[in-house]
Every structure is written in C-alpha cells, then in structure tokens.
Amino acid sequence: MALPKYTEPHYRIWHYIYLTICGAVFFFLIAPLFVIFPLSFNAEEFLSFSDGMKRLDPDAFSLRWYKDMIYGTKNPWGLAAKNSFIIAIFATIGSVILGTVAALGLSSRHMPYKGLIMAVLISPMIVPLIISGVAIFFFMAKAGLAATHTGIVLAHIILGTPFVVITVTATLSGFDHSVTRAAASLGSDPVNTFMKITLPLILPGVISGGLFAFVTSFDEVVVVLFLAGLENTTIPIQMWTGLREQLSPTILAVATCLIILSTLILVTAELLRRRSERLRGINR
Amino acid sequence: MSSETKQILTTDGIPLEVSLKKAERKNKIKAFLLVAPLLLFLIITYVFPIGDMLFRSVDDKMVTQMLPKTFKAMENWDGQELPEEEVFAAFHEDFIKLVEDKREGKLSTQLNYTKNGFKSIIKKLRRKSKSFEEGNYKEQIMSVHKRWADVEYWRAIKRRAPEFTSQKYLKGMDMYVNEEGKIVSVEEDRRIHRVLWLRTLEIAFFVTVFCFLMAYPIAHLLATLPMKYSNLLMICVLLPFWTSLLVRTASWMILLQQQGIVNDFFVGIGLVADDNRPEMMYNKTGSYVAMTQILLPFMVLPLYSVMKTISPSLMRAGKSLGGTPFVAFWKVYFPLTIPGIGAGCLLVFILAIGYYITPALVGGASGTLISNQIAFHMKSTLDWSFASAMGLMLLSGVLVIYWLYNKLVGIDNIKLG
Numbered sequence: 001m002a003l004p005k006y007t008e009p010h011y012r013i014w015h016y017i018y019l020t021i022c023g024a025v026f027f028f029l030i031a032p033l034f035v036i037f038p039l040s041f042n043a044e045e046f047l048s049f050s051d052g053m054k055r056l057d058p059d060a061f062s063l064r065w066y067k068d069m070i071y072g073t074k075n076p077w078g079l080a081a082k083n084s085f086i087i088a089i090f091a092t093i094g095s096v097i098l099g100t101v102a103a104l105g106l107s108s109r110h111m112p113y114k115g116l117i118m119a120v121l122i123s124p125m126i127v128p129l130i131i132s133g134v135a136i137f138f139f140m141a142k143a144g145l146a147a148t149h150t151g152i153v154l155a156h157i158i159l160g161t162p163f164v165v166i167t168v169t170a171t172l173s174g175f176d177h178s179v180t181r182a183a184a185s186l187g188s189d190p191v192n193t194f195m196k197i198t199l200p201l202i203l204p205g206v207i208s209g210g211l212f213a214f215v216t217s218f219d220e221v222v223v224v225l226f227l228a229g230l231e232n233t234t235i236p237i238q239m240w241t242g243l244r245e246q247l248s249p250t251i252l253a254v255a256t257c258l259i260i261l262s263t264l265i266l267v268t269a270e271l272l273r274r275r276s277e278r279l280r281g282i283n284r
Numbered sequence: 285m286s287s288e289t290k291q292i293l294t295t296d297g298i299p300l301e302v303s304l305k306k307a308e309r310k311n312k313i314k315a316f317l318l319v320a321p322l323l324l325f326l327i328i329t330y331v332f333p334i335g336d337m338l339f340r341s342v343d344d345k346m347v348t349q350m351l352p353k354t355f356k357a358m359e360n361w362d363g364q365e366l367p368e369e370e371v372f373a374a375f376h377e378d379f380i381k382l383v384e385d386k387r388e389g390k391l392s393t394q395l396n397y398t399k400n401g402f403k404s405i406i407k408k409l410r411r412k413s414k415s416f417e418e419g420n421y422k423e424q425i426m427s428v429h430k431r432w433a434d435v436e437y438w439r440a441i442k443r444r445a446p447e448f449t450s451q452k453y454l455k456g457m458d459m460y461v462n463e464e465g466k467i468v469s470v471e472e473d474r475r476i477h478r479v480l481w482l483r484t485l486e487i488a489f490f491v492t493v494f495c496f497l498m499a500y501p502i503a504h505l506l507a508t509l510p511m512k513y514s515n516l517l518m519i520c521v522l523l524p525f526w527t528s529l530l531v532r533t534a535s536w537m538i539l540l541q542q543q544g545i546v547n548d549f550f551v552g553i554g555l556v557a558d559d560n561r562p563e564m565m566y567n568k569t570g571s572y573v574a575m576t577q578i579l580l581p582f583m584v585l586p587l588y589s590v591m592k593t594i595s596p597s598l599m600r601a602g603k604s605l606g607g608t609p610f611v612a613f614w615k616v617y618f619p620l621t622i623p624g625i626g627a628g629c630l631l632v633f634i635l636a637i638g639y640y641i642t643p644a645l646v647g648g649a650s651g652t653l654i655s656n657q658i659a660f661h662m663k664s665t666l667d668w669s670f671a672s673a674m675g676l677m678l679l680s681g682v683l684v685i686y687w688l689y690n691k692l693v694g695i696d697n698i699k700l701g
Contacts, residue, residue: 011609022505025498029580030520032535033527035545039538047538048545098322105318110311117319124330126686128638130655131675134662135333138340158330161322219528222640226662239530243645247537255531262526270522 033259040065040252047247065253076238077254084234087149088217091156095213098157099164100206104198106165107172118165125162129222132159137226147229155223160213167212171205171276204276211269215262334679341673344449347394350387351378355445363442366435372422375441376413383410397451399440405429452673457481477657477674484653487571487643488636492583494576495632496625499583503624506584507591521588525581533642536574540565540646566648574646579635583628590624630689634682654678 003015043062044050052060069077102121105111124132136155137146145151179201183193199206221236228237235254242251292300348355357374361367382388392406405428412428426433443461454460454467458475462468469475506514506521524532539546547561556562564570594617602612640655647653654674661671 014609018501019505022502025502025580026517026520028498028577029524032532032539032577033524035538036531036535046543047541048543048548098325102319102322105315105320108311108315108318110308111315111319112312117323120326120331121319121322124326126634126682127334128634128640128655128678128682130638130640130658131334131337131679132330134658134668134671134675135330135337137662138336138668139329139333154329158326161326165322215526219530221530225659236528236530239528239534240641240645243530243534243537247534251534252538255528255534258528258531259523262528263523266519266522266526269526 036252036255036259040249040256042249042252045249047249047252065249068250069253069257072250075250076233077235077250080233080235080238083149083232084218084236087152087156087232087234088214090153091160091217092210092214094153094157095160095164096206096210099161099209099213100168100202102161103165103168103172104194106169107175121165122162124158125166129159129220133223133226136223140227146227147232149232152224152227152232152234155227156213156217156220159220159223160216163212163216164206164209167209168202168205171202175202204272208269208272208276211265211272215265334676337672337676340669341452341676342448342450343669344444344451345447347391347444348447350382350391350394351375351441351444354378354441358442358445361442363435363439366422366433367438369420369422371438372425376416376421376425379409379413383413395441395444398443399437401431402437402440405431405437452670453677455670456674456677480652480654480657483568484637484655487568487575487651487653488633488639491572491575491579491636492629492633494572495580495583496629498576499580499587499628500621500625503584503587503591506588507594508596521581521584524577525585529578529641532578533574533645536570536577536646537565540570540573565646566651568647568651570646570648571643571651571653574642575636575639578642579632582631582635586627586631587621587624590621590627594620627689630685634685634689637682637685638678 003012007015038053039047039049041061041063042050042053043060043064050060069075106114106118106121111117136158140146140151140155143151145154175198179197180193183197184190188196219236221234221240224232224234224237225240228234235258239251239254242248294300294303353374354371357371358367361371379388379391382391388406388410392403395402395406409425409428409432412424416424431437443465451461456477458470458477459467460470502517502521506517509517538544541547542561542563542565544564546564547556550556551558551561564573598616598620599609599612602616603609607615637653638655639653640659643651643653644656644659647656655678658671658674658678661667661674
C-alpha cells in the first residue's frame with residue numbers, strides 16, 4: 001500500500017509501524033504451522049532442531065517417522081485413519097441431507113417461528129462442546145449407542161448440521177425463486193425442480209457446508225472422547241493420547257499430513273466461494 | 285364500504301380470501317415439513333438430553349428411596365429435640381433392609397456429603413444392630429455412639445428427605461447448606477470452583493482482548509489492500525482456521541517447551557540465561573498464547589467482512605474536512621467497525637469460555653478451565669450429576685452472552701469464511 005507523496009514524516013513512521021505490527025501478527029498466525037513440517041523429517045527422536053538440521057546436513061533428515069506412521073508395529077494410525085474417514089464421510093452425508101432440506105424450509109417466506117427454529121437448529125454450534133459432549137453421551141448411553149460407529153456418526157451429524165444450515169441458507173438468500181416457478185409452470189414436479197434447477201444453483205453452498213461438516217467431524221475430539229471405545233479410535237483421539245503421554249515425532253508426521261489435507265480443503269472452499277459469488281452476481 | 289363490495293370469487297366459486305388462506309396454510313405446512321426431520325432429530329438427540337442433564341443435576345432420590353419409612357415417620361417431627369421412638373423404629377427397619385442389600389455403605393457416603401461424621405457411626409451401628417433386641421430402638425441406637433443421640437445428626441438426615449436438591453449447584457459455587465439450613469461458603473482455602481470460574485472468565489476475557497488487538501490491524505490491512513495481495517495474505521488467516529485444532533496445539537507444545545524454539549530464541553538474543561529457561565507451557569502463559577493464536581481467525585473474519593463494506597472515500601472525506609488521520613480514523617472509521625468488533629469479540633469469548641482441549645494439553649494445573657473440571661467429573665469421579673450442574677451453569681452463562689450477541693448483532697449476521 002503506497003503512501004501519497006504529500007504524507008508528513010511522522011505519519012509515514014506510523015504507517016511503517018502499522019505494517020510491522022501486521023507482519024508480526026501474520027507471522028504469529030502462520031509460523032507455528034511451519035515448525036511441524038521440517039521437524040517431522042527429523043532423523044532423531046527429539047522434537048527440536050538438531051545441529052545437523054541447522055547445518056542442512058542431508059543425513060539429519062529422514063522419512064523414519066513417516067515409515068513408522070504407516071508400517072510401525074502396534075501402530076494405531078491405520079485403524080484411526082480408517083475410522084476417521086468412515087465416520088466423517090457418513091456424518092457429512094447425513095449433515096448435508098438433513099441440513100439442506102431444513103435450509104430449504106427455513107428460506108421459505110411461509111416458515112412459521114423462523115427465529116426460534118433457527119436458534120434450535122444452530123444451537124449445537126453455540127453450546128460449548130463439553131456440554132454437548134455430556135448431553136450426547138447421556139443420550140447415546142441410554143440408546144445403547146455408546147462406543148459404536150453409529151453413535152459417533154449421529155453425534156457428528158448433530159455438530160455438523162448447523163454449518164450446512166447456515167451456508168445453504170446464505171446461498172438461498174440470493175436465490176431467485178422465479179426460476180423454480182418457471183420450472184413448475186412448465187410442468188416439472190417439485191422433486192424434479194429441486195434436482196434439476198435448485199440443487200445445481202445452490203451446489204456451491206451445499207458443498208462448502210459439507211466441507212465444514214467434514215472438517216468438524218474429522219477434527220472433533222471432545223465428544224468422541226466421551227463416546228469412543230477402543231475400537232472406535234479416531235485420528236484426533238490418537239493425537240490427543242499421544243500429546244498427553246509422549247510427544248513422538250510420529251505425531252508430527254501425522255500432523256504434516258493433516259496440514260496438507262487442510263490446505264486442499266482450503267483451496268476447494270475458496271474456489272467454491274468465488275464460484276458462488278460469481279453465480280449470485282449473475283442473478284443480480 | 286368494504287362490506288358492501290361484492291365478494292371476489294375464484295373460478296371454482298370459493299371466496300378468494302378463503303382460497304388464499306388455504307394456500308398459505310398449505311405452504312406453511314410444506315415449509316415446516318422440510319424442517320421437521322432435522323428439528324425432530326435434534327430435539328430427540330440433543331435438546332432432550334440437555335433437559336436430562338437438568339434433571340440429573342437436581343435429582344436426589346437416592347437417599348429418599350433408601351430411607352422411605354424414616355422420612356414418613358419424620359414428617360411430623362419439628363426438628364427441635366430428638367425424634368420420638370417411632371422415627372427410630374422406622375429408621376431401624378429401613379437400616380436392616382439396607383444391610384441385607386449391602387447398601388448401607390452408599391447411605392453413609394451420601395449422608396457424609398450432608399454432614400461429616402456419618403461414616404464411622406453407620407459402620408458402628410451395622411455391627412451393633414445385629415445384637416439389637418426388639419422394642420425401644422431409641423435407647424439402643426443412641427447407646428451405639430453419642431452422635432446418634434445428637435439432634436444435629438437427625439436434622440442432617442431429615443435434610444435429605446426431598447427428592448430434589450440444589451446441593452450440586454451450591455457445590456459448584458463452593459457453597460453448602462449448613463446445620464441451620466442457611467447457605468454458606470466453604471472455608472477460604474477450599475474454594476476451588478470459584479477460583480476456576482474466575483480463571484475461566486479471566487482467560488476468556490484476556491484472550492478476547494488480545495485477539496481484538498491483533499486482529500484489528502490485520503483485518504484493516506486485508507480490507508484495504510488490492511485484491512491480489514489480500515487474497516494471498518488471507519491464506520495466513522484461513523489456513524490455521526481450517527487446520528486441526530490438535531495440530532495447532534501440538535505445534536505450540538513444540539514451540540513452547542523448555543528446549544523449544546521460542547526459548548532457544550530468547551537465549552540466543554540474551555534475554556534469558558541458558559540454565560534459567562522460563563517455563564512457558566503447562567501454566568497460564570501456555571493457555572493464553574495457544575488460545576489466542578487458535579481463536580484469532582474467528583476475530584479477523586467478522587472484522588474483515590465489516591471493514592470490506594466501508595468505503596475508503598469516507599476516510600478521505602474526514603481528512604479533507606480538516607481532521608488529522610487519527611481523528612478521521614477515530615471519529616469516522618472506528619465507529620463503523622463496531623458491529624464487526626461486537627461479532628468477533630462475542631464469538632471469541634463464547635468459544636474461549638468453553639475451551640477444553642488446548643488448556644488440557646498446554647495449561648497444566650494453573651491454566652485449566654471449568655470445562656476441564658466438567659470432563660474430570662464425567663470421566664474420573666463419575667459424579668455425573670455434579671458435571672451436569674456445572675455444565676448447565678456454564679451453559680446459562682453462554683446463553684446470556686448469546687442473547688446479548690443476538691440483541692447487538694443478530695444471529696443472521698453470523699458469517700463463515
């Protein structure tokens with residue numbers, strides 16, 4: 001951001017101080033993530049940079065911890081990754097279906113008690129996770145679903161739907177309802193209209209809500225801690241146990257993989273957001 | 285005049301008004317049916333269980349069910365002097381039944397919560413009761429231990445007669461009902477929960493302040509830079525936002541450990557001696573630093589979305605009317621960002637007040653919050669009713685804040701990404 005030529009010197013100084021502060025904050029935000037990356041290639045068992053690494057000696061780096069993550073004996077990561085993906089995928093499907101359908105109803109101008117119902121639907125997002133965890137645990141224990149995949153999937157649907165409801169409602173707010181009326185007037189039934197007209201138009205919102213639901217489930221640990229048995233261990237549970245007991249570099253290898261995954265999700269979400277803005281721009 | 289106008293009819297002869305109302309109702313039902321599956325699902329799996337927590341937190345049937353006859357006999361007792369023989373006889377009857385079921389231990393634990401000293405005298409009563417003779421139970425029970433002849437202990441039993449209790453809520457605030465039935469605080473050095481509540485508020489408050497101070501300048505920069513630069517910088521905000529909470533906590537554990545990079549840096553610039561590295565983790569510092577970084581994106585995003593809508597020409601107008609850049613900022617720009625500040629601060633505060641994972645990992649004993657205490661009672665002591673009571677106390681606090689949020693900003697203004 002260039003300053004105009006006529007800026008007085010002491011404002012100029014202020015401006016550079018401001019830029020420095022911004023730089024420091026950005027550094028504070030992003031730098032911690034980049035510490036994990038090189039350390040996961042450490043040849044030694046320490047969680048700090050060895051002298052060899054500081055000299056960039058190739059022998060100080062290795063893929064040892066990645067091998068341990070994949071092939072290590074008694075390694076829980078394989079099972080945890082499988083469980084995490086299964087749970088997250090089913091939870092996402094459930095959240096997207098329930099959330100999208102509900103958002104369609106909520107966006108209708110005929111919807112009675114809109115404010116109250118909206119408050120109930122997004123409450124799992126506002127209530128602190130620990131309280132949700134206790135409540136959901138009581139329900140699952142009574143229903144006999146504690147320590148089952150089904151129980152955890154249901155729990156994650158509860159936590160994931162608010163994101164879908166919010167993103168899809170936001171997309172629908174710019175939605176031109178005359179196109180569905182046009183479809184109806186041309187003889188299309190409501191289901192067909194939804195599949196052929198509405199869904200393609202609101203798809204960016206649905207997908208980005210789904211991404212939120214996926215990440216929520218994939219990253220969720222508080223509720224799973226109450227619900228999971230040994231069989232249902234997930235990646236966050238394993239990381240939690242590992243971080244509490246002993247910080248091994250294998251965790252950093254897993255963390256690096258997770259950062260790569262989140263980068264992919266970020267890129268997808270960002271592309272979708274732009275597409276959605278473009279689509280809504282056309283409607284205006 | 286309207287009554288004189290001819291009623292408008294639709295083609296099938298039904299008045300338009302009626303037909304319109306019918307269509308409206310049909311639309312209402314249609315919209316509601318779409319919302320119904322999710323609403324029902326959430327009510328069954330989420331809203332009712334929270335109600336269940338409320339029920340558990342005040343439920344005190346255990347003792348009521350263990351001493352049914354005693355409490356019935358006690359109904360007419362005024363609690364002034366020792367109860368009559370019939371109360372003692374009823375108590376004896378209940379007690380023998382409990383001993384048969386091997387449940388007298390539970391009774392002693394429960395009564396000990398109400399008044400210290402029940403454990404030993406119940407043990408003694410169990411031993412002696414085997415050789416009790418029929419009749420005159422008052423004399424016999426009183427001869428077991430002098431506390432059984434103390435009216436205080438009988439009053440303590442009577443206090444457990446109601447099926448519901450506020451005891452768990454009082455315990456959550458380090459208070460209890462004393463012998464006279466008054467609500468008093470526990471001794472100064474045993475007030476652990478108040479310390480935790482205050483610490484939770486303190487950490488949540490300062491994390492919010494730190495987040496605000498850091499987020500404001502960068503949100504402003506992001507909102508004023510040309511698109512191609514701001515999109516690049518936005519990644520610095522969004523990547524942590526999308527990254528697993530545990531990964532971010534792990535990176536802080538690496539950075540803040542005693543042999544970690546932050547300490548290495550401090551030693552390197554000569555701020556601290558190598559043999560005197562400060563403890564930056566497993567205490568409040570750890571909680572502050574990690575929580576601030578983790579919650580920062582939640583402050584930046586609402587601020588950014590508000591600042592994006594403020595036209596730069598407003599600042600120029602302020603300056604051209606004779607204000608210095610600082611005056612223009614303070615009088616023109618800052619007031620316009622207040623909705624964003626409100627949204628960001630309340631969002632961060634609500635999230636911080638219920639934080640569990642990060643304080644548990646980097647907070648140590650002095651940096652843990654009320655959530656950690658709730659989890660402790662859920663998993664270790666198994667005092668679920670107490671965990672429920674504390675959870676609901678926290679929840680009511682959050683709901684008050686949320687209500688404020690709704691008043692000031694409106695729920696519809698929540699924006700994601």
